Amino acid sequence: MTSSARPARPRLTLPRLGLAAVLAIPLALAGCSEATTTSTQGLATPSANCTADYCAPVSWDTASASTPLPQIAPFTEPLNVVISARSNVSLASIQKALPDWDTVATTTTVNLAGIHIKCISSEKANVTGQGFIPQQVAWRLGGCLHGNDLSLTGNEDHVRIWNQPVDGSTDGAWFVAASYETMCLVKNGKLVTASTDTGYAALHPSGDYHCVDGGPGTFRTLHPDGYEDGAQSFVAAITAAAHAKGWQVSQRTITVKRTASAGEGGVPFNGDVTVLTVTKA
Numbered sequence: 001m002t003s004s005a006r007p008a009r010p011r012l013t014l015p016r017l018g019l020a021a022v023l024a025i026p027l028a029l030a031g032c033s034e035a036t037t038t039s040t041q042g043l044a045t046p047s048a049n050c051t052a053d054y055c056a057p058v059s060w061d062t063a064s065a066s067t068p069l070p071q072i073a074p075f076t077e078p079l080n081v082v083i084s085a086r087s088n089v090s091l092a093s094i095q096k097a098l099p100d101w102d103t104v105a106t107t108t109t110v111n112l113a114g115i116h117i118k119c120i121s122s123e124k125a126n127v128t129g130q131g132f133i134p135q136q137v138a139w140r141l142g143g144c145l146h147g148n149d150l151s152l153t154g155n156e157d158h159v160r161i162w163n164q165p166v167d168g169s170t171d172g173a174w175f176v177a178a179s180y181e182t183m184c185l186v187k188n189g190k191l192v193t194a195s196t197d198t199g200y201a202a203l204h205p206s207g208d209y210h211c212v213d214g215g216p217g218t219f220r221t222l223h224p225d226g227y228e229d230g231a232q233s234f235v236a237a238i239t240a241a242a243h244a245k246g247w248q249v250s251q252r253t254i255t256v257k258r259t260a261s262a263g264e265g266g267v268p269f270n271g272d273v274t275v276l277t278v279t280k281a
Contacts, residue, residue: 055173057128057175058126059125062078065124067209069191069209076259076260076263077263078177078227078260078263080176080230080269080272081231081235082273087278091161094238097242098139104120104147106119106120106134123135135162138158138159138160141158152182152195154193154219158181161177162175178231182210182211182213184209184210212267214268231272235274239276242278251276252274255270256273
C-alpha cells in the first residue's frame with residue numbers, strides 16, 4: 001500500500017540497510033528458548049515453541065496498521081515465509097543472488113508518470129517475544145522506480161523482513177511478509193487502478209496508494225490472492241536463485257493459527273507459511 005501521505009505497502013522505502021549491519025543489530029533480543037512465555041499486546045507466546053528452523057512468534061500476523069485513506073480500514077498482514085535458522089547462506093547472499101530484488105526504505109520516494117510516491121511503509125511484527133517492531137529489511141521486485149512501474153500493472157511483489165535470533169544459529173531465522181500490489185487511487189470516493197487515469201493520480205497525490213492485489217483498486221485477475229501469490233513468487237525466486245548458485249534449498253509448508261483471515265482491503269489469507277532452508281556445502 002502506498003500513498004504520498006503515508007507509505008503503504010511497497011511505498012518505496014526502507015533505506016538500503018546493510019544486511020550485515022542488520023545481522024549485527026542486537027535489538028535487545030535474546031535467543032529463543034523453549035521456555036519462552038513472554039506475552040505482548042495480549043498475545044501469549046506458546047511454550048515449547050522452538051524447532052531447529054525457528055521459534056514460533058508471538059503472532060503470525062503483523063500489528064494493525066492504519067492508512068491515510070478512509071476507503072481502506074486498518075489491517076494486519078500475514079507472515080507467510082520463513083527463511084529458517086538452519087540456513088547457512090546469509091540473507092545478504094540470498095538477495096545478491098536474486099535478480100531485481102532491491103532494498104527499499106520508508107524514507108525513499110520516486111516520481112513516476114508525475115505521481116510522487118513513497119516506496120514502502122513501516123509495519124510491525126513480533127517474532128521474538130520482545131514486542132512489535134518495524135521491519136528491519138524490505139525488498140521490492142524492481143526496486144523503487146521499476147517496482148512502481150510494475151505496480152501500474154499489478155505485478156509489483158515485495159517483502160518486509162524481521163530477524164529472530166535462534167540459539168545455535170549464526171543468523172537466526174528471517175520472517176517475511178510478502179504480497180503483490182497494484183498502484184491504486186481514490187477517484188470519486190472509490191478505489192480504482194491508477195493506470196486507468198495517471199493524470200488524475202498525478203494531480204491528486206493524496207489519494208494515491210498501493211493496494212494489495214485481489215482487493216479494491218487492483219487487477220484482480222492477475223494475482224487474485226495477493227498475499228499467497230506474493231509468497232509463492234518470492235519462494236520461487238529464491239529457489240531458482242539457489243539452484244543457479246548450486247545451493248541446496250528445501251521447503252515445507254506449515255499451517256499456523258492466525259488472529260485474522262484478511263488483510264489490507266479485505267484481501268483474504270490463510271494459515272499457510274512456507275519454511276525455506278538454503279544451504280551450501
